[in-house]
Amino acid sequence: MARGRGRPKKDAATMTLKNFMETQLTGTRTTKNSGGNPSIISGTTGWRGSGNATIARGLQNMKSYPLSSKKSKKNLPPSPPKLPFIGNFHQLGLQPHRSLQKLTNQHGPMMMLQFGSIPVLIASSAEAASQIMKTQDMGFANKPMSSIPSKLFFGPKDVAFTPYGEYWRNARSICMLQLLNNKRVQSFSKIREEETSLLLQRIRKSIGNSQVVDMTELFVSMTNDVLCRVALGRKYCDGEEGKKFKTLVLEFVELLGVFNIGDYMPWLAWVNRFNGLNAKVDKVAAEFSAFLEGVIEEHRQKKVTDDKEEGATDFVDILLQVQKENKSGFKVEMDSIKAIIMDMFSAGTDTTSTLLEWTMNELMRNPRTLQKLRDEVRQVTQGKSDVTEDDLDHMPYLRAVIKESLRLHSPVPLLPREAIKDTQVLGYDVAAGTQVFVCPWAISRDPTVWENPEEFQPERFVDSSVDYKGLHFGLIPFGAGRRGCPGITFAKVVNELALARMLFHFDFSLPNGAKAEDLDVDEALGITVRRKFPLLVVATPRI
Numbered sequence: 001m002a003r004g005r006g007r008p009k010k011d012a013a014t015m016t017l018k019n020f021m022e023t024q025l026t027g028t029r030t031t032k033n034s035g036g037n038p039s040i041i042s043g044t045t046g047w048r049g050s051g052n053a054t055i056a057r058g059l060q061n062m063k064s065y066p067l068s069s070k071k072s073k074k075n076l077p078p079s080p081p082k083l084p085f086i087g088n089f090h091q092l093g094l095q096p097h098r099s100l101q102k103l104t105n106q107h108g109p110m111m112m113l114q115f116g117s118i119p120v121l122i123a124s125s126a127e128a129a130s131q132i133m134k135t136q137d138m139g140f141a142n143k144p145m146s147s148i149p150s151k152l153f154f155g156p157k158d159v160a161f162t163p164y165g166e167y168w169r170n171a172r173s174i175c176m177l178q179l180l181n182n183k184r185v186q187s188f189s190k191i192r193e194e195e196t197s198l199l200l201q202r203i204r205k206s207i208g209n210s211q212v213v214d215m216t217e218l219f220v221s222m223t224n225d226v227l228c229r230v231a232l233g234r235k236y237c238d239g240e241e242g243k244k245f246k247t248l249v250l251e252f253v254e255l256l257g258v259f260n261i262g263d264y265m266p267w268l269a270w271v272n273r274f275n276g277l278n279a280k281v282d283k284v285a286a287e288f289s290a291f292l293e294g295v296i297e298e299h300r301q302k303k304v305t306d307d308k309e310e311g312a313t314d315f316v317d318i319l320l321q322v323q324k325e326n327k328s329g330f331k332v333e334m335d336s337i338k339a340i341i342m343d344m345f346s347a348g349t350d351t352t353s354t355l356l357e358w359t360m361n362e363l364m365r366n367p368r369t370l371q372k373l374r375d376e377v378r379q380v381t382q383g384k385s386d387v388t389e390d391d392l393d394h395m396p397y398l399r400a401v402i403k404e405s406l407r408l409h410s411p412v413p414l415l416p417r418e419a420i421k422d423t424q425v426l427g428y429d430v431a432a433g434t435q436v437f438v439c440p441w442a443i444s445r446d447p448t449v450w451e452n453p454e455e456f457q458p459e460r461f462v463d464s465s466v467d468y469k470g471l472h473f474g475l476i477p478f479g480a481g482r483r484g485c486p487g488i489t490f491a492k493v494v495n496e497l498a499l500a501r502m503l504f505h506f507d508f509s510l511p512n513g514a515k516a517e518d519l520d521v522d523e524a525l526g527i528t529v530r531r532k533f534p535l536l537v538v539a540t541p542r543i
C-alpha cells in the first residue's frame with residue numbers, strides 16, 4: 001500500500017557525524033530529506049522537507065539520537081527537534097491530528113516524539129498500523145494509564161481505558177458476548193425505530209419554528225436517548241432530572257477530552273490542584289457514581305419476570321444478571337457495572353453523533369452525492385410509507401457514503417497503545433513501555449493509499465471490498481485488533497437508519513441560499529474531532 005515510505009536503511013543509526021554533515025551540506029544523498037534524523041537522511045524515500053535549511057534542526061536532533069554504533073545499536077524512528085522540558089508539545093497545537101499529519105509528511109510514518117518526559121511513538125501509515133494492530137496485536141494490546149479516566153472509571157474498571165490483563169479480558173468479553181453481540185443489537189430495533197421517529201418529529205418541529213434546523217443538536221439528543229434506553233432502560237431527558245443528567249454527561253465527556261499535563265510532565269501535576277481540574281474530576285466521578293447507583297437500585301427493585309422479552313432487557317439488567325450468575329468466575333463488582341455503563345456513554349454517543357454530523361456536512365457540500373443517495377433511498381422504498389432496517393441491506397450507496405465519511409472524518413483521530421515488550425516495527429526498535437499513537441485520521445488521508453484523499457468521493461467504495469471492520473489498515477475509524485471497537489454493528493445500524501429515514505422524509509438545503517462551498521468545516525477536538533460550529537440546514541418535508 002505505502003509507496004516506499006517508512007523503511008529505514010539498516011545502517012541509519014550508525015551514521016557518523018561526519019557523514020551527516022556532508023550529507024546536509026552537499027546534498028549528495030538526497031535533497032528531499034527532512035533533516036530530522038540520520039535515519040531519514042540516509043533514505044531515498046522522497047519525504048518532503050528542505051535540505052540546507054534543516055541543518056540546524058538536524059544538529060539539534062543529533063543530541064537525542066546516537067550516531068555511532070559505539071554508543072548504541074538501537075535503530076530509533078526519526079524525531080523532529082524538540083525543546084527542553086516540553087519536548088514536542090509545542091508542535092501539536094489545537095489540532096494535534098493535523099499537526100501530526102504535517103510532521104509525518106516531513107519525517108515519515110514512524111516518528112518518535114517527546115511529550116514532556118514521555119517518549120511517544122507516532123504511527124501514521126497503513127503498514128505501521130497493520131504491524132501494531134495485527135502482526136503484533138498482542139504485544140501492543142496495552143493502553144497507557146491516564147489519571148483522569150482512571151478516576152472517572154473507578155480504577156479504571158471499564159473496557160476502553162483499562163490496561164491489558166485479566167480484568168480487561170473479562171470485561172471485554174462481557175461487552176462482546178453479552179452487551180453488543182449481533183442478536184442483542186438486533187433486539188434494540190424498536191428503540192432505534194422510535195428514536196429515529198422522534199428525530200424526524202424534531203426536524204418537523206424545528207421547521208415550524210424557524211425553518212432552520214440545528215442538526216448537531218438533534219444528532220446529539222438522538223444518540224444520547226438511544227444509549228440511555230439501551231444502557232439504562234429509560235431516557236433521562238425531561239425536567240430537572242433531564243437537565244442534570246445532560247450536564248453530567250457533558251461534563252464527563254468533556255473531562256475525557258481534557259489533555260492532562262500532569263500525565264506527561266509529572267513535575268507540573270500540582271497545577272491541577274490549583275486550576276480546579278482535580279476537584280472537578282472528583283466531583284463529576286462522585287456525581288455520576290451516585291446517579292448510576294440510583295439507576296442500579298431501581299433495576300434491583302424492579303421485579304424481573306421470567307417471561308420478559310429479550311428486547312426489554314437493558315445493559316444494567318444484563319450486567320446484574322452476569323453478576324448474579326458469576327459463571328466465568330469473574331466477580332463483577334458494583335464499580336465494574338458502573339464503569340462499563342459509563343464506557344457505553346463515552347464510547348458510543350459522541351462518536352455516533354459526530355459521524356452523523358460529518359456525513360450530513362459532506363452531503364450538504366456535495367449536492368450530487370445528496371441527490372444520488374436520496375434517489376437510492378426512495379427507489380428502494382418505492383411504494384412504502386417509510387424505511388425499515390431490512391431496506392438498509394439494499395442501499396449500497398448509503399454504505400459507501402458512510403464509509404467515505406468515516407475515511408475523511410475519522411471521529412477518533414488517535415489510538416493509544418503501549419508496547420508490552422521490546423520489539424521492532426518497520427525495522428525500528430521499540431522499547432517495552434513505549435507509548436504509541438496510531439493515527440487513523442492521517443492514514444485515511446494518505447495519498448499513497450488513497451487517490452485524491454482530500455476529496456469526498458463515495459464512489460471509491462462502490463464495488464469495493466474495502467471495509468472499516470479492522471481488516472483494511474488504510475481505513476481504521478473503529479481501530480483494529482484486540483482493542484478494536486466492539487460497538488461497530490450497533491453504530492452501523494443507528495447511523496444508516498437515521499440517515500435513510502431523514503432522506504426519505506425530507507429534502508435538505510443550506511440556509512439563506514448559501515452555496516455548498518460556503519459551508520464551514522472548522523474542527524474542534526474533544527474525545528472526537530467534530531464540527532466546531534453547529535450544522536444548520538433547511539429541511540423541506542417531502543410529503
Ligand code: HEM
Binds near residue numbers: 347349355477486
Ligand atoms: C461511529 C461510531 C463509533 C466509532 C467511530 C467508534 C470508534 C472507536 C475506536 C476508534 C475505538 C478504539 C479502537 C482501538 O483502539 O483500536 C473504540 C473503542 C471502543 N468502542 Fe467504539 N466507536 C463507535 C461506536 C461505539 C458504540 C456505539 C459503542 C457501544 C455502545 C462503542 C464502544 C466501544 C468500546 C467499549 C471501546 C473500547 C474497546 C477496548 O478498549 O477494548 N463504540 N471505538
